Each structure stands twice: as C-alpha cells, then as structure tokens.
Amino acid sequence: MITRRGLIGSLAAGAGGLLLSGCNRINVNPGVRSLLQSAEGLTMRAQRIIADRGDLAREFTAADLSPVFRANGTRQPAGADYEAHRLGRFADWRLTIDGLVARPLSLSMAQIRAMPRRTQITRHDCVEGWSAIGQWTGAPLRLLLDQAGLRSNARYLIFHCADRYAQADYYESIDLIDAFHPQTILAWGLNGQLLPVANGAPLRLRVERQLGYKHAKYVQRIEAVDSLGRHGLGKGGYWEDHHDYAWYAGI
Ligand SMILES: Nc1nc2c(c(=O)[nH]1)N[C@H]1C(S)=C(S)[C@@H](COP(=O)(O)O)O[C@H]1N2
Numbered sequence: 001m002i003t004r005r006g007l008i009g010s011l012a013a014g015a016g017g018l019l020l021s022g023c024n025r026i027n028v029n030p031g032v033r034s035l036l037q038s039a040e041g042l043t044m045r046a047q048r049i050i051a052d053r054g055d056l057a058r059e060f061t062a063a064d065l066s067p068v069f070r071a072n073g074t075r076q077p078a079g080a081d082y083e084a085h086r087l088g089r090f091a092d093w094r095l096t097i098d099g100l101v102a103r104p105l106s107l108s109m110a111q112i113r114a115m116p117r118r119t120q121i122t123r124h125d126c127v128e129g130w131s132a133i134g135q136w137t138g139a140p141l142r143l144l145l146d147q148a149g150l151r152s153n154a155r156y157l158i159f160h161c162a163d164r165y166a167q168a169d170y171y172e173s174i175d176l177i178d179a180f181h182p183q184t185i186l187a188w189g190l191n192g193q194l195l196p197v198a199n200g201a202p203l204r205l206r207v208e209r210q211l212g213y214k215h216a217k218y219v220q221r222i223e224a225v226d227s228l229g230r231h232g233l234g235k236g237g238y239w240e241d242h243h244d245y246a247w248y249a250g251i
Pocket residue numbers: 069070071072073074125126127161162163165170198199200212213214215216217218
C-alpha cells in the first residue's frame with residue numbers, strides 16, 4: 001500500500017532526480033549543483049514534515065483510560081466572573097471567534113454541544129514528566145473555522161483563556177495545520193462527563209500532536225491573526241513568553 005507520506009517522498013525524490021540528471025548533462029558548476037542538491041533535500045524534508053503533521057495521534061481504548069485524569073496548572077480561574085459562570089453551569093459562557101475571519105462568531109455552550117462531535121481517547125504528555133490517557137469529546141475546530149470563514153491572510157489562531165497564571169494572562173497559539181487536523185477539537189467532555197472545572201470547563205483545546213501546555217483550558221476567544229508578534233510578549237503563549245518553552249511542541 002502506498003501511504004500518502006511515501007507517495008509524496010517518492011514524488012519529491014523523482015522530481016529532484018530528474019532535475020539533477022538534467023543539470024549533470026549541461027555540466028553545471030559545482031556551486032549551483034550543491035545548491036540544487038540542498039534545495040532538493042530541503043523540499044523533501046519539508047514535504048515529509050508537512051505530511052507527517054497530518055498523521056493522527058495514536059488513539060487508545062476504554063481499557064487504557066487513566067483511573068484519574070489529573071489536572072495541572074490552573075485548577076479554577078480566579079475571580080467573580082468565572083465563579084458566576086461555574087454556578088450557572090456555563091449557560092451564559094460565550095466562545096468568540098474573531099480577528100481575521102469573514103464572519104465573527106459568538107457561540108453559546110448549547111450551540112457548541114449541538115454541533116457534530118468527535119470523541120477520541122488519547123494520551124496527554126506534560127513536560128513536567130507525567131502522562132495520562134483520557135477520552136475527550138468536542139467540536140472539531142475546523143467546523144467552527146469553516147463557519148467563521150478564515151481570511152486568506154490568517155496564519156495562526158490565538159486561544160485566549162479565562163485564567164491568569166503567575167500574574168500573566170494564559171494564552172496559546174497554533175498554526176493552521178494543527179487547527180485543521182482532524183483530531184483538533186474544542187472539548188467540552190472528558191471521560192463521558194461534562195468537562196470538570198479543573199480540566200478547563202467549559203471548553204478546552206485538544207491539539208493531540210502537541211505537548212500538554214499547548215492544550216489551552218478555559219477558552220473564551222479564538223482570534224485569527226497573521227503574526228504572533230503583537231500578543232503577550234510575542235512568542236505565542238504563556239510558557240513561551242515567560243519560560244522559553246518552544247512554540248512548536250510537536251510530538
Ligand atoms: N488556561 C490554561 N490552560 C492550560 C494550563 C493552564 O494553567 N491554564 N496548563 C497547561 C498545562 S502545562 C497542561 S499539562 C494542561 C493540563 O491539563 P489538565 O489540567 O486537564 O491536566 O493544560 C494546559 N493548558
């Protein structure tokens with residue numbers, strides 16, 4: 001069976017091979033030839049990486065679920081606003097999608113829970129040295145983005161969260177490859193229950209090909225932007241800004 005990755009790799013190798021044999025015939029100077037060879041390598045590697053990034057994260061079965069899905073970082077956002085939402089069971093929580101979109105959205109939790117849903121059992125890996133397997137249910141992010149209509153200059157999504165962590169607003173960002181990945185969901189359910197407060201109620205990002213800190217909890221607003229430089233300290237997320245964590249935390 002030809003996998004998509006294998007196919008793209010062999011097409012790239014084939015095209016590069018043709019190009020280089022053509023150059024050999026006209027005896028191109030060595031500088032140009034090594035440039036072509038490195039460009040060929042770059043293209044192949046870039047295409048491999050892009051193809052890899054569409055691959056699914058491993059999914060597990062109910063037998064693999066961790067007995068408890070632990071919470072990390074903020075366990076409940078501070079402040080009267082969040083407390084009122086919690087007491088009201090998030091009936092008035094709105095998710096805003098704005099920025100570089102054709103149709104800004106403001107959706108209630110009822111609307112989001114009524115959308116087509118995806119359920120997946122995946123492993124969460126935190127850089128602090130723990131992992132847990134949980135079953136997540138939520139709306140595929142790409143359906144929300146289709147509703148909002150990303151403008152052609154949108155490059156990233158910024159997730160604005162309701163909590164502050166060590167005196168800074170928690171936020172995170174991803175690129176559009178992860179945004180449209182089939183396992184990227186805005187989760188409102190964990191292990192068959194509504195998402196607990198400690199795990200990000202009422203809505204948190206699951207971006208399964210990335211490390212734990214990218215999975216923004218307490219999401220209130222998703223902003224489509226063309227660059228990350230104008231937000232927070234400019235590195236694309238709380239941990240990136242304040243603790244030098246990598247922005248791209250692919251696993
Ligand atoms: N808003 C917000 N999102 C967050 C965090 C946080 O403190 N605030 N912590 C991050 C980290 S480091 C991890 S490992 C996961 C933890 O998710 P959990 O609490 O469901 O285990 O959420 C991530 N998303």
